[in-house]
Amino acid sequence: MTASKLIIPCLLVALSFGACGEKPATNSASQTETAQNQETSQSVQSNAELLVWEDLMPEGEDARLAELYSEFYEEQERKFREQLTLSQAAKETGDLMSMIDEGSAQDTMDQIGTYNVVDDLNGAKIRLPGYVVPLDFNANFEYEEFLLVPYFGACLHTPPPPPNQIVFVKSSPATKVANINEPVWVEGTMKTGQFGSDLGNSAYELTLSKLEPYEY
Numbered sequence: 429m430t431a432s433k434l435i436i437p438c439l440l441v442a443l444s445f446g447a448c449g450e451k452p453a454t455n456s457a458s459q460t461e462t463a464q465n466q467e468t469s470q471s472v473q474s475n476a477e478l479l480v481w482e483d484l485m486p487e488g489e490d491a492r493l494a495e496l497y498s499e500f501y502e503e504q505e506r507k508f509r510e511q512l513t514l515s516q517a518a519k520e521t522g523d524l525m526s527m528i529d530e531g532s533a534q535d536t537m538d539q540i541g542t543y544n545v546v547d548d549l550n551g552a553k554i555r556l557p558g559y560v561v562p563l564d565f566n567a568n569f570e571y572e573e574f575l576l577v578p579y580f581g582a583c584l585h586t587p588p589p590p591p592n593q594i595v596f597v598k599s600s601p602a603t604k605v606a607n608i609n610e611p612v613w614v615e616g617t618m619k620t621g622q623f624g625s626d627l628g629n630s631a632y633e634l635t636l637s638k639l640e641p642y643e644y
Contacts, residue, residue: 476555541590543631570602588628596623599636611642
């Protein structure tokens with residue numbers, strides 16, 4: 429159950445992803461001040477609130493998420509134990525999850541999390557970094573709808589992040605994203621609610637006003 433077990437550490441990395449948009453510390457006070465001024469100037473010009481992914485989770489949500497994952501694994505173990513044959517039960521070492529073959533019918537994991545949101549973000553103009561997950565593919569790499577997720581591969585190779593860690597993005601006209609392997613900045617107006625897609629459900633929707641490459 430390799431993919432399922434990776435989701436929690438992936439999520440912890442994802443929560444701090446937006447922080448990497450900050451400028452690295454230098455030994456020069458003037459350089460640090462310049463970087464801060466540039467960031468402030470950019471925020472003022474766009475009039476958008478700069479967010480990291482953790483800002484999308486209300487207070488106490490990380491503890492609730494950990495509880496939900498714990499409940500999920502306990503239920504998975506209970507179901508798997510009921511399906512063990514006598515020969516499998518005889519070999520049982522206590523770590524039942526390690527007995528599940530990757531890719532097997534038992535190696536499944538639904539989207540876990542809640543639609544709990546930060547109410548103040550409803551109607552807010554925000555700027556957030558992340559990775560694009562297209563909901564459809566075309567030869568021109570132009571998309572009217574896509575998901576923004578906190579780490580590469582989310583919704584494609586692993587179970588989806590929680591709904592409040594996915595942003596459903598709508599763009600009119602369609603926006604070109606030449607390389608979905610590279611992170612981007614999105615900017616636009618946020619709306620809270622419940623927004624569904626085949627790849628994952630979201631607690632946030634963003635009406636896109638700007639998309640640009642993420643600069644390290």
